[in-house]
Amino acid sequence: MAAAHPALTPEHEAMRDSVRRFVARELTPHATKWDEAGEFPRELYKKAAAAGLLGVGFPEEYGGAPADLFHHVILSEEIAQCGSGGVHASLFSHSIGAPPIASAGSAAMKARVLPGIIAGEKISALAITEPSGGSDVAQLRTTAKREGAYFVVNGEKAFITSGVRADYYSVAVRTGGPGAAGVSLLLVERDTPGFTRTSLKKMGWWCSDTALLRFDDCRVPVENLIGEENTGFRIIMRNFNSERLGMSAGAVGFAAVCVEEAIAWARERTTFGQKLIGHQAIRHKLVDMQMRVAAARALVYDTCWKLVNAPRDPEAIAQLAMTKNFATQTMQHCADGAVQILGGAGFIRGSRSERIYREVKVMMIGGGAEEIMKDLAARQLGWQA
Amino acid sequence: MKALVSVKRVIDYNVKVRVKSDGTGVETANVKMSMNPFDEIAVEEALRLKEAGVVTEVVVVSCGVAACQETLRTALAIGADRAILVETDVELQPLAVAKLLKAVCQKEGPQIVILGKQAIDDDSNQTGQMLAALLGWPQATFASKVVIADGKAQVTREVDGGLETVSIKLPAIVTTDLRLNEPRYVTLPNIMKAKKKPLENLKPDALGVDVAPRLATLKVLEPPKRKAGVKVPDAKALVEKLRNEAKVI
Ligand SMILES: Cc1cc2nc3c(=O)[nH]c(=O)nc-3n(C[C@H](O)[C@H](O)[C@H](O)COP(=O)(O)OP(=O)(O)OC[C@H]3O[C@@H](n4cnc5c(N)ncnc54)[C@H](O)[C@@H]3O)c2cc1C
Numbered sequence: 001m002a003a004a005h006p007a008l009t010p011e012h013e014a015m016r017d018s019v020r021r022f023v024a025r026e027l028t029p030h031a032t033k034w035d036e037a038g039e040f041p042r043e044l045y046k047k048a049a050a051a052g053l054l055g056v057g058f059p060e061e062y063g064g065a066p067a068d069l070f071h072h073v074i075l076s077e078e079i080a081q082c083g084s085g086g087v088h089a090s091l092f093s094h095s096i097g098a099p100p101i102a103s104a105g106s107a108a109m110k111a112r113v114l115p116g117i118i119a120g121e122k123i124s125a126l127a128i129t130e131p132s133g134g135s136d137v138a139q140l141r142t143t144a145k146r147e148g149a150y151f152v153v154n155g156e157k158a159f160i161t162s163g164v165r166a167d168y169y170s171v172a173v174r175t176g177g178p179g180a181a182g183v184s185l186l187l188v189e190r191d192t193p194g195f196t197r198t199s200l201k202k203m204g205w206w207c208s209d210t211a212l213l214r215f216d217d218c219r220v221p222v223e224n225l226i227g228e229e230n231t232g233f234r235i236i237m238r239n240f241n242s243e244r245l246g247m248s249a250g251a252v253g254f255a256a257v258c259v260e261e262a263i264a265w266a267r268e269r270t271t272f273g274q275k276l277i278g279h280q281a282i283r284h285k286l287v288d289m290q291m292r293v294a295a296a297r298a299l300v301y302d303t304c305w306k307l308v309n310a311p312r313d314p315e316a317i318a319q320l321a322m323t324k325n326f327a328t329q330t331m332q333h334c335a336d337g338a339v340q341i342l343g344g345a346g347f348i349r350g351s352r353s354e355r356i357y358r359e360v361k362v363m364m365i366g367g368g369a370e371e372i373m374k375d376l377a378a379r380q381l382g383w384q385a
Numbered sequence: 386m387k388a389l390v391s392v393k394r395v396i397d398y399n400v401k402v403r404v405k406s407d408g409t410g411v412e413t414a415n416v417k418m419s420m421n422p423f424d425e426i427a428v429e430e431a432l433r434l435k436e437a438g439v440v441t442e443v444v445v446v447s448c449g450v451a452a453c454q455e456t457l458r459t460a461l462a463i464g465a466d467r468a469i470l471v472e473t474d475v476e477l478q479p480l481a482v483a484k485l486l487k488a489v490c491q492k493e494g495p496q497i498v499i500l501g502k503q504a505i506d507d508d509s510n511q512t513g514q515m516l517a518a519l520l521g522w523p524q525a526t527f528a529s530k531v532v533i534a535d536g537k538a539q540v541t542r543e544v545d546g547g548l549e550t551v552s553i554k555l556p557a558i559v560t561t562d563l564r565l566n567e568p569r570y571v572t573l574p575n576i577m578k579a580k581k582k583p584l585e586n587l588k589p590d591a592l593g594v595d596v597a598p599r600l601a602t603l604k605v606l607e608p609p610k611r612k613a614g615v616k617v618p619d620a621k622a623l624v625e626k627l628r629n630e631a632k633v634i
Contacts, residue, residue, distance in 0.1 A: 002415070010455055011576045014462060017419070018571040052572025065573035 005070070005301035007308070012070050019078040022051045027082035032350055034207040035084055040091070042123075042165070048091055049120030057095075057242065058102055062114035069245055069304045076246040077300075080253025083352035085359040086208035088250060093162035095246065097124035099239040100170045100185050104227030109187065113168055125166035127157040127188075127213055128236060134159070135372045137172065138180040138233065142215065144173035151175070151186060151225070153218040159366075163211025164197045166190060171215075172232055180233040185226040194218040204358035240368070241307055244320055245300065247367045248327035252296045254363075255331045258338035258353045259289045265342050282341060289334045296330040299323050318380035321373040328363040328370070335360050386555075388431040388440040389495035390465065391486055392424040392447045394456040395506040408604045411506075420456045423501025425463070426561040429568040430531060431499050432464045439533045442466050444493055448477055448485045454584065461579035462571045468584040469493075473596055475589075481596035483515035488592035490520060495556065497538065502527050502560040513560035523553035527562040 003013060026047055034040040048054050056071055058064025072095075079088045094117050101109060101124075116122035130140055142155025153173055160169075169188045176182030188195060194216040202210055227235050263286060266277035276282050303323045306316040338353035339346035346353055364370050378384070396402055396411070397419040403412045420428075434440040445460040447453040448471040457468035471485045490498060503510035517524035525540035529548065532539045533555070542549045543562045589596045617623045627634045 010458065011580065014459060014571060014576045015573050017459075018576075022570050051570035052574060056573055060574065065577065067573060071573065 004297060005305060007305055008070060012074060015071060016074045016078055018051065019053065019075055020081065022048070022053065023078055023082050026051075027079070027084070027087055031082045031084035031087060031207075031352075032355075035086055035355060036206070036349070038206050039209065040087060040207045044087075044091060045120035045123065047120070049118060054092075054094065054120055055118045058098070058114065058118055059110075062102075062110060063118040064102075064114075069242060069308050070301075072242050072246050073249040073300060073304050076249040077253040077297075080250045081257060083254070083257045083356060084207065085250065085254065085356070085363070086205035089161050089205055089208040090165075093126070093166065094118075094124035096126040096239060096243055097162070097166070097168065097170050099242070100126075100226050100235045101168075101187065103238055104185070104231070104235045105187070106223065108223065109226070113187070117168065122167040123162050123165050124168045124170070125160055125162040127160045127163070127169050127171040129158050129160070131156050131158045131212070135369055137236065138183065139178075140172055140174060140183065142171070142173045144175050144184065144186055144220070146175070146222070147219075149222050150219040151222065153186065153188065153215040153220055155215055157213040157215075159200065160211050160213055162209050163213055164199050164209045169213070170226060171213075172236060175232075176230040182230055183232040183236075184229050185232040185235050186220050187224040187226055188215070188218065188220055189224075192218045192220060203361065204355065205362055241311060241317070241320060243367050244324045244373075245304055245307065247363060248296075248300045248303070248320075248323045251324075251327035251331040251363050252293060252300055254356045254359065255289070255293045255296065255327075255334035258331075258334040258356055259286065259293055261351060261353050262286060262289065262334075262338040262341040265345070269343075276341065285337055285341065289337045292330040292333055296323075296327045299326055314380040314382075318377040321368070321377040321380070324368065325364075325370050325373050328360070331356070331363060332360045386440055386496035387442045387444060387493060388434060389486075389490060389493055389498045390424070390427045390431045390443060390445045390460070391482075391498070391500045391512070392428065392445050392456050392460050393421040393501070393504045393506075394418050394447065394449060394453045395421045395504050398422060398505055404605050404607045408606065410602065410605050418452070418455070420459050421501050421504045421506075423503060423505070423561050423563070424460075425568040426563070426565050427499040427501055428460050428463050428465055429566045430528075430559075430561060431497075432569075433566065434497075434531070434533065435464075440497070444469065444495065446471065446486065446489050448473070448482050450474055457584055458579050459571065461582045461584075462576045463569065464575065465582075467582055469587060470584060471587045471589060471592065473589050475596050476598055477596060478598050478600055479509045479511035480515055480599060481589075481594070482512050483519055484594045485589060485592060485596065486512070486516050487519045488594055489587075490516075490556075492592075497533070497555060498522075498558050500558070500560045502562055513558050517558040520556075520558070522557050524558040524560070525551050525553050526560040528559050529562050529564045531559055531565070 055064035057067040098117050117124045144151040144153045167190050171186050171188045173186050174182050175184040195218050196214045198212045200210045266282055269276040303319045310316055335357040339357050397417040400416055405412050431443040435443055443465045444467055445465040446469040447457050500513040527543045528540045529543050530541035536555050537552050538557050539552045
């Protein structure tokens with residue numbers, strides 16, 4: 001078994017083994033049940049923490065384990081093997097919510113909130129998107145006005161993962177003038193008076209908790225400012241590499257699950273006197289699916305390698321934007337192919353492909369929508385009028 | 386007291402094993418290898434004894450090719466303190482491994498040696514027993530529970546009729562059964578720590594052990610393919626088939 005990339009070490013592979021085992025034992029057997037129930041038990045955070053999964057990439061002193069981008073890729077790719085993006089999204093909402101705290105929070109804030117998050121006792125969320133728009137982050141409207149030792153927050157956030165259950169919210173707010181230069185990040189805690197949350201029903205990711213947040217004159221202590229005032233935009237951008245690469249790796253993982261399920265079905269199902277896999281049209285379809293999985297996986301690992309070596313290189317960032325698109329398109333192609341091969345059974349709830357089919361669009365929209373990724377890539381490559 | 390645990394590198398349990406086309410063995414090239422699952426249970430048990438304050442040091446040992454280091458690193462990542470590789474390219478049979486382990490025991494002086502009851506590749510189920518005989522130590526095989534107190538190990542064994550509890554004097558040999566414990570997940574910090582733990586390399590010659598195989602394998606064959614089952618319409622047809630085709634009633 002060749003490693004996915006020559007730069008992977010035995011330690012990377014050891015982590016993959018361990019995550020794979022966790023997924024097979026603790027996630028896969030329950031994924032369908034949790035998705036139908038619309039949530040997974042809160043206890044799962046502690047289990048994942050005990051297996052060391054929540055600490056990946058966070059400083060050791062708070063219970064984490066320093067990691068490189070390959071660790072993030074491996075983690076996302078393996079978690080996807082459970083076939084439920086909803087589990088991944090909520091269980092790892094801290095992977096977008098907590099890095100701003102780890103990278104820009106004060107020492108006191110870090111010591112107060114990070115250990116609980118990494119131990120799976122507290123849930124962390126990131127709240128940027130607003131009902132009025134998510135792609136154009138610089139235009140956000142939620143305001144935070146300084147009043148003595150407090151910021152008074154007013155506004156709404158939409159589609160926030162772990163929005164109902166979270167304890168800590170890293171919220172993007174406007175503290176200054178218009179545009180990106182007036183944005184700050186504030187840590188809002190769940191028991192803040194005036195802070196309300198409404199659960200949202202979705203096409204997919206059913207077991208993930210997604211909510212609309214409302215802030216009505218919420219008084220947030222000044223100490224809860226994450227980083228300097230009006231530097232929020234930069235702090236948010238810092239985590240994009242690992243978030244987008246993780247989503248790309250997850251998309252490849254989901255695509256691979258679809259191919260696997262389709263092959264298993266094609267070997268079992270008989271039509272017109274032979275197994276489905278005996279029909280050339282089906283084999284060709286499977287090969288087309290597998291071809292894209294192989295290409296997308298190679299691209300994810302290649303992009304990862306480039307970003308490990310030069311995290312700010314415009315070409316690498318452009319490639320990452322394209323990787324996210326290619327990986328999620330691969331997921332779409334494979335989910336579509338798998339549901340088709342499963343036939344009616346692929347339309348009935350319970351198969352992994354049926355669920356993954358419903359989870360494609362959020363992967364193509366969240367974490368930077370497809371069109372935004374293309375704009376970003378072109379800009380990084382200097383292709384402008 | 387010190388616990389010694391032996392770990393074997395085997396083909397991963399998820400791999401569909403294929404016989405080499407020349408019939409000399411099974412294909413191991415490009416195949417995922419892992420720690421024998423029973424040995425993982427053995428490492429876990431030793432660690433639990435350490436965490437309970439019974440054992441002070443857990444030493445893991447593996448015999449075989451250089452790549453067994455990976456298996457030892459896994460054991461160190463689970464939490465063992467240090468590792469010994471007895472390195473050889475010779476094909477090792479249970480008696481040779483037992484002799485090597487005996488030599489390591491004499492060097493290390495453990496009070497308890499924990500082994501898997503068998504390895505999932507050759508399923509020999511011999512090494513622990515042979516080691517006990519060579520050392521002249523008591524043994525408790527197929528353990529599903531181990532309690533250590535007052536220089537003795539009280540071991541619950543899984544036997545055909547149910548459970549049997551034996552009390553043996555230390556130093557002793559214990560081999561693990563599946564239900565002894567559920568091994569913990571290896572975490573990233575522990576994987577990184579394992580890189581820095583000591584791993585000693587020994588050679589069979591230095592231990593004075595002749596590991597040459599005593600048994601020769603003549604041929605390895607795939608098991609015959611099972612024929613697909615048939616559905617019978619009713620009990621009468623079933624009885625008819627059992628009597629006349631299968632000839633079992
Ligand atoms: C299940 C789920 C969970 C989410 N979790 C979180 C979370 O935890 N935290 C968080 O902050 N957000 C979260 N989001 C929000 C997500 O990040 C946004 O949906 C995404 O950024 C897109 O923003 P939008 O929905 O407002 O679409 P819009 O920005 O309104 O865009 C609508 C469409 O127009 C396209 N478009 C926009 N501008 C251009 C342009 N200039 N040229 C061409 N096309 C354009 C977009 O690509 C998109 O297709 C989540 C979303 C979902 C569905």
